[in-house]
Amino acid sequence: xxxxxxxxxxxxxxxxxxxxxxxxxxxxxxxxxxxxxxxxxxxxxxxxxxxxxxxxxxxxxxxxxxxxxxxxxxxxxxxxxxxxxxxxxxxxxxxxxxxxxxxxxxxxxxxxxxxxxxxxxxxxxxxxxxxxxxxxxxxxxxxxxxxxxxxxxxxxxxxxxxxxxxxxxxxxxxxxxxxxxxxxxxxxxxxxxxxxxxxxxxxxxxxxxxxxxxxxxxxxxxxxxxxxxxxxxxxxxxxxxxxxxxxxxxxxxxxxxxxxxxxxxxxxxxxxxx
Amino acid sequence: xxxxxxxxxxxxxxxxxxxxxxxxxxxxxxxxxxxxxxxxxxxxxxxxxxxxxxxxxxxxxxxxxxxxxxxxxxxxxxxxxxxxxxxxxxxxxxxxxxxxxxxxxxxxxxxxxxxxxxxxxxxxxxxxxxxxxxxxxxxxxxxxxxxxxxxxxxxxxxxxxxxxxxxxxxxxxxxxxxxxxxxxxxxxxxxxxxxxxxxxxxxxxxxxxxxxxxxxxxxxxxxxxxxxxxxxxxxxxxxxxxxxxxxxxxxxxxxxxxxxxxxxxxxxxxxxxxxxxxxxxxxxxxxxx
Numbered sequence: 001x002x003x004x005x006x007x008x009x010x011x012x013x014x015x016x017x018x019x020x021x022x023x024x025x026x027x028x029x030x031x032x033x034x035x036x037x038x039x040x041x042x043x044x045x046x047x048x049x050x051x052x053x054x055x056x057x058x059x060x061x062x063x064x065x066x067x068x069x070x071x072x073x074x075x076x077x078x079x080x081x082x083x084x085x086x087x088x089x090x091x092x093x094x095x096x097x098x099x100x101x102x103x104x105x106x107x108x109x110x111x112x113x114x115x116x117x118x119x120x121x122x123x124x125x126x127x128x129x130x131x132x133x134x135x136x137x138x139x140x141x142x143x144x145x146x147x148x149x150x151x152x153x154x155x156x157x158x159x160x161x162x163x164x165x166x167x168x169x170x171x172x173x174x175x176x177x178x179x180x181x182x183x184x185x186x187x188x189x190x191x192x193x194x195x196x197x198x199x200x201x202x203x204x205x206x207x208x209x210x211x212x213x214x215x216x217x218x219x220x221x222x223x224x225x226x227x228x229x230x231x232x233x234x235x236x237x238x239x240x241x242x243x244x245x246x247x248x249x250x251x252x253x254x255x256x257x258x259x260x261x262x263x264x265x266x267x268x269x270x271x272x273x274x
Numbered sequence: 275x276x277x278x279x280x281x282x283x284x285x286x287x288x289x290x291x292x293x294x295x296x297x298x299x300x301x302x303x304x305x306x307x308x309x310x311x312x313x314x315x316x317x318x319x320x321x322x323x324x325x326x327x328x329x330x331x332x333x334x335x336x337x338x339x340x341x342x343x344x345x346x347x348x349x350x351x352x353x354x355x356x357x358x359x360x361x362x363x364x365x366x367x368x369x370x371x372x373x374x375x376x377x378x379x380x381x382x383x384x385x386x387x388x389x390x391x392x393x394x395x396x397x398x399x400x401x402x403x404x405x406x407x408x409x410x411x412x413x414x415x416x417x418x419x420x421x422x423x424x425x426x427x428x429x430x431x432x433x434x435x436x437x438x439x440x441x442x443x444x445x446x447x448x449x450x451x452x453x454x455x456x457x458x459x460x461x462x463x464x465x466x467x468x469x470x471x472x473x474x475x476x477x478x479x480x481x482x483x484x485x486x487x488x489x490x491x492x493x494x495x496x497x498x499x500x501x502x503x504x505x506x507x508x509x510x511x512x513x514x515x516x517x518x519x520x521x522x523x524x525x526x527x528x529x530x531x532x533x534x535x536x537x538x539x540x541x542x543x544x545x546x547x548x549x550x551x552x553x554x555x556x557x558x559x560x561x562x563x
Binding site: 006009010011013014016017018021022024025027028030031043044046047056086092093094095098102106107108110111112113114115116117118119120121122123124125126127128136144147150151154170181197204207208210211214215224225226229232236239242243246249253254256257258261264268269273 | 280281283284285287288290292294295299300301302303305306309317324331352364367368370372373374375376377378379380383384385387388389390392393395396397398399400401406408411412438441442450452457473484485488492495498499501502505506507519521522523524527529533536537539540541543544546547548551552554555557
């Protein structure tokens, strides 16, 4: 709305919005602050100014071998995402550029697999993992998370690919481009932004997954979500340490999330809200 | 390029995704269905026998089952109320002309990116802990007795945590819908003397109705499966006070090793989720054409 708003009104709304935003953000902010406190300071009552010690960060590494769950998280999130993309890109491509009468039904069916509650297949997946030696392995989790997120990946890619105009392909064909040239020089450059957004959102989802990671790992393959969940036992009372581990677990994904706000809306609503 | 050739190529390109999802859907679900009719306990796997409907009957007559259904319902509805109403209000607020809108947006959506165990542990220890939490500090400052949230109001505490995680999602989607609202129409209504409240009820709300529907449906799918938040805070207790259906099935499978019972519970969970899914599919399907 291109209306002049009095500065007074604007300041009023600004204060209200910032108060609300800071309240919502407060638990995260307080965790980051606490991670720079000593354990004594952490339980000494409300205080927003820490002593800026890195002690807790060091302890998380030396006592809990933090690098291992972190590495597992990276491998599992990135691995499952790339695997899902390899399967989904051709499928989404075919459905966007060579749709048949069945395409809509296939897409809706894929979406319906996402509606299946994870706990409904906990028993068989758990038994399969026990019997095949996949329990507590990274490859096992990569496969499960890939299958879990595959419908979202296909859907997101499909909605992006569908926006690439078909006329451009025809024009390229008229100019004598072969199918290979068409894909490499015309389609790929137009598809890259969509693929990148899908990649980003899916890494976020896989990184934060906390049902299968807790069920299917113990120590070797446990990613951060399972590692942090183990802090609910009495050792979690070391709050500065918990805060340091938490801060490191959420920081990379928080930053990625800030950059993918728009794609988030699109990806999580299956294109229903843009 | 011949169309027929394109079509057969497309078929090959589609096949891997379809086959994988087909296997992912049919095999485990079929196994769950099969196990649900067995007396099968991992502590005594040699004594496996056909159970007929016993596992379902057992679930149906177990008071813990009805507690868990009730808790699931309260959890989903509670979080939906907070996030939808809160989301609308915050979206309206952020949409106003304000300084630093970009940063406000970033601060508001941040909780969504915090993984469930971290979110739950932050709230449990730093915010709601009866002796060291921020709430306790505030209570002390106001001269009140601190509350042991997870012991006294376990389900409410979990609702609060989950609502905090999902409020950003609702806000972000409703804000997206709000920003596509026709400004001229709004101005016309304003000039005709419509009050802010009636403009909201007759213009803004109908415009956002589709987004609100989507928020409710998608959140419900995820909220039916709340697990990690319960695991790290209350463990479903005290008693069954904060056990939802997901957690009950987890307990049957992993702590009681009752494969048959957990499978029967899983089938019940599928039926529940499907009721929601049908509505969601309709809403999304409309947008495809």
